[in-house]
Amino acid sequence: MMKGKFAGRGGGPRPNDIREAMQGDHDVHISYWKAWRSREVALDYAKGSSGASYNLLPTYLEKLVMANPGSITQIHTEYADGIGHRFKYMFMALAASIEGYRFMRKVVIVDGSHLRGKYAGCLLTASAQDGNYQVFPLAVAVVDSENDKAWEWFFTKLSQFIPNNEEIVFVSDRHPSIYMAIAKSKIGYGNSSIIRTYFKDKHLGYLVGKAARAYRLSEFYLTFNEIKRVNQSCADYLVGIGLEHWARSHFQGNRYNIMTSNVAETWNSVLRDAREYPILSLIEYIRAKLMTWFAKRRQIKRGEGQMVTPRVEEILAANFERSGSLWVTMIGEAEYKVRNKEGATFHVNLSQKTCTCHEFQALLIPCTHAIAAATRAQIRIDSLVDGCYSRSTYTAAYANIINPVVEYESIEILSSDNSVSGVEINRPSSRRPPGRPRKSRILSRGEFQTRGPKKRTVCSRCKGGGHNRATCKVAI
Structure with missing residues (x-):
């Protein structure tokens, strides 16, 4: 009954929606956990089995490269006795993104976000920002976890179309594995998530942000001296991580307007629902989203005499x-x-x-x-x-078309005989931990959740005049 509601790009109804539908349409009451398990089954029916998707991946990627020549895809597995080849890593960079990167400013934002599917894992992304200040995804990878080896493998694949030179600047959230991987690659490194501050002090956060964005050294030290007066330990921490990693005035390269990893966070929020899909549906969702973005951005309106975005x-x-x-x-x-x-x-x-x-x-x-x-x-x-x-550069960045993978839904489960690589790929050893997967992003130190005014709770008897609101515990 629910399979059709989970087809397409959306995440489908939530467990409480399923409970209401069963109660309203069929007069059947089910528990929340039954609705949760039913939703998991419906997702498997609509988007494919989570375990089988790993074995379908080689055929899908082969079809994707055939439809989009010049794309870079690769799967890495590891062999386990008695089990066979287990999925380890997967990398994908579409040809349109590879060609479009030539017209981007050479600042690459990298980030990792946890997958919420049955077998967990982590989604690594590399993005740039176009001349209209929009997210320009470059590459994605699915790995077992966010560790040193996974990030090093990701940067190795990324180097196939992003040259290793001093012009390149990487911006990240200061994850230790990212730092180690880039250090091994000997690539210029720009880091700025510290702008969210080390202490939960709004005024201190403002000062750190002001110092980080200062263009001149005189402006920087004027603000930094104020940071010292407010909190000396914060100033010591900022000096310890290296001023060139977070302050624009001390950075030797050019990071333009990109001071934080918010570009990657925006891309992650777009993939928020898709991160719980099976891996095949996740990769297809990313391809379809990029196809839509490229087609829409090619339709930029050309005003008379307008030269810039x-x-x-x-x-x-x-x-x-x-x-x-x-x-x-x-x-x-x-x-x-x-x-x-x-x-x-x-x-x-x-x-x-x-x-x-x-x-x-x-x-x-x-x-x-x-x-x-x-x-x-x-x-x-x-x-x-x-x-x-310029508008001409912007148009050239999105000139290449991203073609669909025709009838990818009809790909049948592979056997070792008809597998592209000749190897049957089993699901990874990792599994999602018990309990409800976390939906909201964990805030960084110094970040605050913006919420509206708290509503006052009033019981029904107070509304009807049956209670004294001054002494009612519910109203208080």
């Missing part, structure tokens, strides 16, 4: 509004002195696209001082924006 247009408009109060003095050809209302002066060089506030060269988007100078010089503001934010 919509999000960058908004940033330029906001900076232009703030530039009206600045005083501009010409120094030489394409060089200007800009003074704000507080009397601080800045040196802008329009030909080199630099400003002594360092925001211009850090974001590659004109700051308020550069816009004021460009207005004085009668230069188009959008001509000063870096090419990575």
Whole structure:
């Protein structure tokens, strides 16, 4: 009865919804746990068996590569006596993402999130951010757990299309295994989740965030000295992890606007329901989601005379509004002195696209001082924006089409004779622990859950006037 309700991309009704449906439609009362177990069975019917999906995976990935030539997929297994080959790791990077990465800013956000399916595991992701400040998924991997070997294997596969050079910057949530894997790869490392702060102090968190986002060293130390006065142990911790790992002013590379791993967190939230699917349905959900995103983003509206993406247009408009109060003095050809209302002066060089506030060269988007100078010089503001934010670059990033895997639902359970690899893949040894899987993300230190005002509980007798609300324990 419930199989049809779980078909498609959604997660289907929850246990309480099943209980209400059985009570309302069939006048049958069932317990919550019966509804939970029934839902597990219905998911298996609609999305395939969790155990059998691992054996179906090689055929699915072969069909995916045939439909999308240039994609990178790989399965890693380990042999166990008396059992055979058990699933260990799986990697997938679609050809459209690989080609689109050439048009991205070279900042890669990596993260891991737990799977809530029958056999648990962990989903590793690598993402970038396009010129319109949108998530651009690069690759995914399903591994047994988030450990050193799994992350090292993931970065090895990632290096097939992300070259190992000093231009690459990785941003993560400071998981020790990520740090170890990147250190072995000798890749530039940018880390910033510490902006969520080490202590549960909102004012301290604000100061750490302000120091981390400062463009100039003078601004950084002004705020950092205040952190020392508020909490010396926090300042010692920040120095101990390395200022270059969390402060923009000390970082040697270019991380643009990306200061946290929120890009990866956004991608994980999109896959929130799919993380409890069998592995085959999970990978197909990811492919279908990317296919939809690429098709939708190719339809970006082209305005007359518009050279940059919509999000960058908004940033330029906001900076232009703030530039009206600045005083501009010409120094030489394409060089200007800009003074704000507080009397601080800045040196802008329009030909080199630099400003002594360092925001211009850090974001590659004109700051308020550069816009004021460009207005004085009668230069188009959008001509000063870096090419990575242009509409032509954005269009090229999504030019490749992601094709569907036709009739993937009809893939039959493989035998050792017709398996692509000639090996039957058994389910992993790990299983989901007992109890209800956790849905909400565990907050980092210093993060606070935003909630609405707490509702006052009033019993029915108080509402009817049968109780004295001043002494009623329920009302209190």
